[in-house]
Amino acid sequence: MKNILELTFKRLLLGFGTIIVISMLIFIGVEALPGDLAEAILGQDATPETVAAFRAELKLDLPPHVRYVEWLGNFLQGDLGNSLAGDRPIAEMIGWRFSNTFFLAAVSTVIAVPIALILGILAALYRNTAFDKTISIVTLSFISFPEFFIAYILIALFSVQFQFFPSIANIDDGMSLFEKLHSVLLPSLTLTMVVTAHMMRQTRASIINILSSEYIEMAKLKGLKRLRVIVVHAFPNSLSPVINVVALNLAYLVVGVVIVEVVFVYPGLGQLMVDSVAKRDIPVVQASGLIFAVTYVLLNLLADLLSIVTNPRQLNPR
Amino acid sequence: MVPLLEMKNIYIEGLSEERWNPIIKGIDLTLNRGEVLGLIGESGAGKSTLGIASMAYTRQGCRISSGSIRFDGEELLGAPKERLRKIRGNRIAYVAQSAAASFNPAYRLINQYAEAPVQHGIMNFKKAAKEARDIYKRLLLPDPDNIGFRYPHQVSGGQLQRAMVAMAMACRPDLIIFDEPTTALDVTTQIEVLAAVKHIVEEFNTAAIYITHDLAVVAQISDRIMVLRYGNLVEEKDTREMIARPEEDYTRRLLAVRSIHEEKDLSQSEKDVILEVSGVSASYDGKSKILEDIDVKIRRGRTVALVGESGSGKSTLARVITGLLPLSGGSISYNGNTLPIALKGRSKEMLRQIQMIYQMPDTALNPNQKVSKIIGRPLEYYFGIKGQKNDKKVFELLEKIELSEKYFSRYPTELSGGEKQRICIARALAAKPELIVCDEVTSALDQLVAKEILKLLQSLQKEMNVSYLFITHDLATVKAISDEIVVMLKGKIVEQGTKEEILAPPHHEYTEMLLSSVPEMDPDWLDCLLKVRKESGKLSSMIEA
Numbered sequence: 001m002k003n004i005l006e007l008t009f010k011r012l013l014l015g016f017g018t019i020i021v022i023s024m025l026i027f028i029g030v031e032a033l034p035g036d037l038a039e040a041i042l043g044q045d046a047t048p049e050t051v052a053a054f055r056a057e058l059k060l061d062l063p064p065h066v067r068y069v070e071w072l073g074n075f076l077q078g079d080l081g082n083s084l085a086g087d088r089p090i091a092e093m094i095g096w097r098f099s100n101t102f103f104l105a106a107v108s109t110v111i112a113v114p115i116a117l118i119l120g121i122l123a124a125l126y127r128n129t130a131f132d133k134t135i136s137i138v139t140l141s142f143i144s145f146p147e148f149f150i151a152y153i154l155i156a157l158f159s160v161q162f163q164f165f166p167s168i169a170n171i172d173d174g175m176s177l178f179e180k181l182h183s184v185l186l187p188s189l190t191l192t193m194v195v196t197a198h199m200m201r202q203t204r205a206s207i208i209n210i211l212s213s214e215y216i217e218m219a220k221l222k223g224l225k226r227l228r229v230i231v232v233h234a235f236p237n238s239l240s241p242v243i244n245v246v247a248l249n250l251a252y253l254v255v256g257v258v259i260v261e262v263v264f265v266y267p268g269l270g271q272l273m274v275d276s277v278a279k280r281d282i283p284v285v286q287a288s289g290l291i292f293a294v295t296y297v298l299l300n301l302l303a304d305l306l307s308i309v310t311n312p313r314q315l316n317p318r
Numbered sequence: 319m320v321p322l323l324e325m326k327n328i329y330i331e332g333l334s335e336e337r338w339n340p341i342i343k344g345i346d347l348t349l350n351r352g353e354v355l356g357l358i359g360e361s362g363a364g365k366s367t368l369g370i371a372s373m374a375y376t377r378q379g380c381r382i383s384s385g386s387i388r389f390d391g392e393e394l395l396g397a398p399k400e401r402l403r404k405i406r407g408n409r410i411a412y413v414a415q416s417a418a419a420s421f422n423p424a425y426r427l428i429n430q431y432a433e434a435p436v437q438h439g440i441m442n443f444k445k446a447a448k449e450a451r452d453i454y455k456r457l458l459l460p461d462p463d464n465i466g467f468r469y470p471h472q473v474s475g476g477q478l479q480r481a482m483v484a485m486a487m488a489c490r491p492d493l494i495i496f497d498e499p500t501t502a503l504d505v506t507t508q509i510e511v512l513a514a515v516k517h518i519v520e521e522f523n524t525a526a527i528y529i530t531h532d533l534a535v536v537a538q539i540s541d542r543i544m545v546l547r548y549g550n551l552v553e554e555k556d557t558r559e560m561i562a563r564p565e566e567d568y569t570r571r572l573l574a575v576r577s578i579h580e581e582k583d584l585s586q587s588e589k590d591v592i593l594e595v596s597g598v599s600a601s602y603d604g605k606s607k608i609l610e611d612i613d614v615k616i617r618r619g620r621t622v623a624l625v626g627e628s629g630s631g632k633s634t635l636a637r638v639i640t641g642l643l644p645l646s647g648g649s650i651s652y653n654g655n656t657l658p659i660a661l662k663g664r665s666k667e668m669l670r671q672i673q674m675i676y677q678m679p680d681t682a683l684n685p686n687q688k689v690s691k692i693i694g695r696p697l698e699y700y701f702g703i704k705g706q707k708n709d710k711k712v713f714e715l716l717e718k719i720e721l722s723e724k725y726f727s728r729y730p731t732e733l734s735g736g737e738k739q740r741i742c743i744a745r746a747l748a749a750k751p752e753l754i755v756c757d758e759v760t761s762a763l764d765q766l767v768a769k770e771i772l773k774l775l776q777s778l779q780k781e782m783n784v785s786y787l788f789i790t791h792d793l794a795t796v797k798a799i800s801d802e803i804v805v806m807l808k809g810k811i812v813e814q815g816t817k818e819e820i821l822a823p824p825h826h827e828y829t830e831m832l833l834s835s836v837p838e839m840d841p842d843w844l845d846c847l848l849k850v851r852k853e854s855g856k857l858s859s860m861i862e863a
Contacts, residue, residue: 212378213419214414214416214419214420215419215420215421215422215423217377217414217420218412218414218420218421218422219422220375220406221370221373221375221406221407221411221412222406222407222411222412222433222434222437223402223403223404223405223406223407223408223434223437223438224403224407224433224434224437225403225437228437233422236424237422237423237424312423312424312425312469312471313423313469313471316469316472
């Protein structure tokens with residue numbers, strides 16, 4: 001137990017370091033965008049005086065490193081600043097959108113992870129059969145298409161042709177859980193198709209790798225049923241690499257949903273970020289970017305910890 | 319009486335290069351209840367394949383192409399999978415070579431013990447766990463009540479191997495297949511496992527097939543021995559009969575394998591010390607010492623055997639001498655000059671003088687390089703010999719290691735284990751070293767092949783006056799080729815001296831233990847030894863301590 005705590009602490013420190021580096025990259029990246037924010041917002045007719053005044057108000061006249069330190073300091077204290085476009089607190093804008101994004105990711109996870117693991121196990125169990133090949137071809141085809149393509153195909157099929165699900169996935173607090181699920185099903189299916197293949201392939205490869213080990217032969221020679229050999233003996237030992245791929249994909253579900261949110265006009269963080277880039281609302285872009293980064297780092301941290309917890313060698317030292 | 323197992327005219331094939339090649343070529347095998355049959359042969363003889371075929375099981379890429387396997391009157395070949403599943407683990411159990419690899423790392427020992435009886439519906443977990451403790455106790459495992467709750471990585475190799483023997487007994491099978499269960503163990507640990515196997519088999523009157531390459535080991539356990547070679551039966555006899563009167567030439571050679579010997583006049587090289595290790599200690603993590611206060615002298619043209627069990631620090635000493643692991647105390651001097659402790663600080667000339675030959679020739683050779691490149695590289699690196707001259711030297715070296723010129727352009731994968739080890743020797747010789755560190759160079763090889771390698775090393779020593787530091791856990795090898803012996807235990811030197819001094823009594827207690835643990839061809843050897851040790855209360859006490 002002590003080991004795990006120590007390790008968690010180390011990883012947290014490392015994760016914090018990563019976030020600091022990412023925050024710099026975001027800041028530098030946004031800084032490097034061409035054009036001037038004040039001019040963009042005030043329009044071409046603005047006099048140089050008004051532009052200068054506006055710049056001073058936004059503290060754009062200060063040197064970048066000063067602004068960076070101030071921004072990061074505020075961020076760490078939970079103050080995300082105000083939006084430039086609407087002059088509203090960013091926290092207020094981001095909060096509910098983030099929980100929407102998270103909801104979509106969670107629904108997709110609940111669909112995708114079990115499907116991927118079960119398909120992976122089955123593919124390993126019946127490897128090199130027609131079943132295995134079909135699964136591989138289908139899942140790999142899905143990741144080979146761009147997400148928006150899958151999204152539009154689904155819309156064309158299920159909301160235009162058959163009208164089972166709405167093509168615009170709008171949710172609000174007034175809706176019941178069922179209504180929300182109904183609404184987000186198409187975007188989550190799109191995401192599921194995008195992430196399943198990786199997880200399924202990794203599960204399959206990892207189990208096949210374990211299947212050639214001697215303790216699996218021992219399990220077979222103990223006269224155990226085939227399903228038990230795979231589920232009880234092979235699967236737990238193949239978890240570690242699987243967990244990592246799952247975590248990467250979950251992170252992608254949160255961070256990479258931008259396109260899907262735009263296609264389905266879903267009120268999530270990705271949508272907001274795209275809008276804000278268009279509006280040159282820099283503080284919002286920065287804040288969203290940083291929130292994505294934190295999510296990513298935390299999920300990977302969780303994956304590392306889970307890999308350790310599922311490994312008795314780490315858990316029970318000599 | 320119907321025999322317990324009757325295999326008739328068994329043919330087994332293996333798939334390689336998209337063709338089915340015969341592995342077992344029509345062997346008959348009969349085993350009665352309570353009888354122990356030894357299957358012996360070198361690697362590739364098909365002994366494991368035949369042994370596990372008794373469960374109608376073959377490994378990936380193999381198939382039983384014809385024959386009949388009757389177990390307790392029932393034909394297993396062609397029997398439904400479900401029927402075979404019910405027999406495996408239940409009535410025929412398997413003990414593998416490497417317990418470390420054959421236990422699932424994710425579960426406690428006792429859960430793995432209980433799995434077969436519970437899954438076969440013989441008893442519930444509680445009863446199985448109770449029986450497990452009982453069997454652990456009979457097998458003299460330490461703390462038998464609680465050891466089952468450990469994970470495989472938490473117990474030692476010998477204990478794990480005994481736990482696997484216990485696991486095989488869980489369903490009280492009629493037959494156990496032991497597939498080289500002691501090959502990977504130290505001699506002293508081997509005794510414990512052998513004793514466990516013998517004990518269990520006798521007590522429960524279980525029939526067994528014991529697969530090994532070591533005649534002396536099988537002589538202790540089995541009632542009858544079958545010698546296999548290239549998938550054919552060479553000879554089959556009662557154990558005592560086989561040891562006393564082997565008929566076939568091949569069997570005789572296996573029996574004679576431990577008998578190389580050579581006397582050397584040591585007086586001339588007494589003063590000619592080339593390497594002196596004094597007061598050396600070393601550690602991997604900076605805290606726990608793997609080596610402590612080691613003093614060793616290596617004289618020109620002599621072979622110093624470094625003997626000890628796994629974990630005694632003998633390979634670590636080799637790493638320190640070669641500079642791979644910087645020492646943390648003491649010093650090493652070479653021809654009177656102190657050697658820099660780390661590899662980086664040593665000059666090319668220093669590196670050239672100490673060469674190394676490794677345990678696993680498979681992994682010590684780059685599979686993408688031809689023999690010519692492997693041997694030619696040190697010639698170029700140390701002496702700047704290139705082109706045709708380099709080729710000529712490589713041919714000379716090939717001749718020295720008794721391989722023909724046609725090996726020049728081969729890749730390591732086209733060579734046998736013994737040939738690969740010869741290439742490793744040639745590579746070391748190419749640097750014209752004064753000292754060669756041989757790290758368990760014969761332990762991955764078959765006995766007859768190993769014997770040839772040892773002979774080669776001896777004749778090269780005579781010819782080139784090179785010194786060997788010979789690291790091994792095999793005392794037969796030590797007896798065969800060493801001039802001086804250094805015995806190590808837990809990072810310290812227990813005893814050292816010339817071969818005559820060390821091998822003649824009185825021995826140090828630990829040396830005695832090691833020497834007496836080497837199996838002898840006498841079928842009564844194990845019983846006598848166990849009796850002696852029991853009386854003196856020394857059985858396994860030293861290793862467990």
